[in-house]
Amino acid sequence: MPNVSSEQLGTAPIGKLLVKQAVPASIGILVMSLNVLVDSIFVGNWIGSIAIAAINVVLPVSFFIAALGMAIGIGGSSIISRALGADNKEKALHTFGNQITLTLLVTISMVFAGLYFVNALIPAFGGKGAIFEPAKVYYTIVLYGVPFLALCMMGNTVIRAEGKPRFAMIAMIIPSVGNLFLDYLFIYVFDWGMHGAAWATTAGYLLCLAYITYFFLSKNSSLTPNLSHFSLKLPILREIASLGFVTLARQAVTSVIYLLLNNILFGLGGEALVAVYAIIGRMLMFALFPVYGVTQGFLPIAGYNYGAAKKQRVKASIYTAIKYAALVATMVFIILMVFPAELAGLFLSDRANLPQKEILANAYVLEHAPFAMRMVFLATPIIALQLIGAAYFQAIGKARPALLLTLTRQGFFFIPLILVLPNFMGTLGVWLSFPIADVLATVVTGWYLHREIKSTLSN
Template sequence: MAKITSEALGIEPVGKLLIKQAVPASIGILVMSLNILIDSIFVGNWIGSIAIAAINVVLPVSFFIAALGMSIGVGGSSIISRALGANNKEKALKTFGNQITLSLLFMVSLVVLGLVFVDDIIPKFGGKGDIFEPAKIYYTIILYGVPILGFAMMGNTVIRAEGKPKFAMTAMIIPTVSNLFMDYLFINVMDMGMHGAAWATTGSYLACFLYIFWFFSSKNSELKISFRHLGLQKEIVSEIASLGGVTLARQAVVSITYLLMNNILFDLGQEGLVAVYAIIGRMLMFALFPVFGVTQGFLPIAGYNYGAKRYPRVRESINTAIKYAAILATLVFIGLMIFPAEITTLFLSNNPNLAPKELALNQYVLSHTAEPMRWVFAATPIIALQLIGAAYFQAVGKAIPALLLTLSRQGFFFIPLILILPKFYGELGVWISFPIADILATLVTGYFLNREVRTKLITESS
């Protein structure tokens, strides 16, 4: 089999190339999403709905710290893709070295702070009542593994920037398989409860990190750095920060959203509605995997060709990515509109041997999730434009529009909506905020993307 190199990003037909990039990315995201989904199913059936709610409280905290690794990875990978496209390998090597140093400095510092303020953080993210204790157990153990996950997420984006999507896919599959195996062992066989769920997840982070470390140590990677590349350089750090800040800001807004949602829903329906949102949140991560896969596959293609000034190929990649993502999003939408109740039953057990309180809570969640799920996914067919549009600006190094468009859905529209609409419509106000925010963000993104194509990609290529 011929060795895959980054030059293929500028040579192969865009449609074929996008499939080649997006399919491994989609499979990787699918497997990673299945990890979260099946993990929740295991926890819900073997421990209970309170455990699902507890994990939902912890997720935004651990995701935010792990997102530091991803943001450093995405910011640096945009530079690496463009540097390889411009045949500037030394800049690519320096960027990768700076990514490693930044990851170590930031993530370790934040984990220490997270452990010091554990009792303050968990209640603020909705870990109240019966949710607090299991959330604290899960949070404390998970936090130990988050720096490892951060390095793994950073490395994964760099692998994709090199044009090696199959290796990136494998890196996402490994933690999923190991987590599910350890879930079964620690929770079901060894009866470790929340401790078992947390250690299984932390162990899976380590497995992923070891594989990525092997990749960069092997001949498969073009990026062979030395100690001189690890020294921070102001220009590179500044560019990584400006571009990676888009990803970090997006995850920060996601964490704020979880904080607000958990607290608003707890006030409206106590632990039950928090558990409902936890299930819907898992489906948000899982169901849209093919759309996110197309977005991830699009990034290196757009970045490489923009760096090489092949603007017609950039335009073609935008149009093709939107078309593929829209078709997939519509298929997801149809499935979720038809089978929301059946999906919900996968997460919880109606085992009569459960404690009466836990059984009653399970029954409440089972009967109250289908309608909110339909509302949350009501605008799914149109989100492709919003995702690809925001990703384009990030891929080509335009940090400010990328940041604003990335934040538009949740930061500018969704958060204000969930603060206002529940005051008038109660629980329904929470759920209808999702499609309204999707529609508004898509309209804004479509306007700016169209203007960019007309003024930059068409004008400068003619």
């Protein structure tokens, strides 16, 4: 699969260009999502459903710290794409150097804070009862590797901004394959339990960082910074922060949602209902990988052409990305509606020698997960417009509308819904909050994007 030079972002046909950008991104996201999915299947079958719930409790904390790297990466990559489009390589190099320095400073500080508050954070995110101890084991070990993950997420977005999606795809595949192999070795062969699952994940992050470091030190990259580029520059930091805050805010809201849902569901049905949501959460990461791949492929195309003042290409990239993403989202929707029970059944073991508590929890999860899955994914065919619309404003450097549209679904609609509906409808209210928020957010984003295209890209 050939890479795309930065110049081709402004000249190649949009449809073919989007495929070249989106397919490697989709494959990379697929493998990462499969990693999370299969990791959960291994843990569920070899350790138990309580272990799946424990990992689900830890994810929002470690993901939030890792999202700092992603935020710095996406914020800086928007600058890099536009700088390359405007033929300003020096600004691109300074931006990349500042991204590295900022990622290291912020994530290492957050790791120390996360370790210090471990006993308070885990119960706050729903790690109560039998979930607490395995969650603490997993959390502590995975947190050591979070700076590696943050650097990987940051570097991956820069690779894609250079027009090298194949290398970005490989960078996402390496930790996933490594983690799955080490899961088998540490959990199944060595019988290390939660310790094995955690160390496998951390080692995967380190493998990814080693490959990304190789890429930027090799001739494959045109963005190899020197020492002067690592010195922090306030104007660049401000621009990175304003655009990266969109991604960080999205992940912060996601962490809050995990906190709320884990606690609400624990109150409604205990550890087993938290495990139901853990499976749903894995499917949310995995099933929508092609939609997220199109979104990732769209970002450098829109950013480069906006920087090069090619308005018609920007507009064409928006419409093409929405069309492709909507098509794959509809295909995902059909699969999830037809096979929810089969998908849920992959996560749990039916071994007769399991403890009685695990057998009862597994039976509860298998009974309730299929219906919940159908409800959560009910509005999947329309989410493409919301994702591409929010991504467009981030790609072109308009931080405020990007932030507002990013927070529309989860912050402005979903959180109020899950705080209100379960009081009247119980567990059903939780699951219905997902499609209602999707519909409302898509309407708002569609209106805002239409207005922006009409005022900015039509002349």
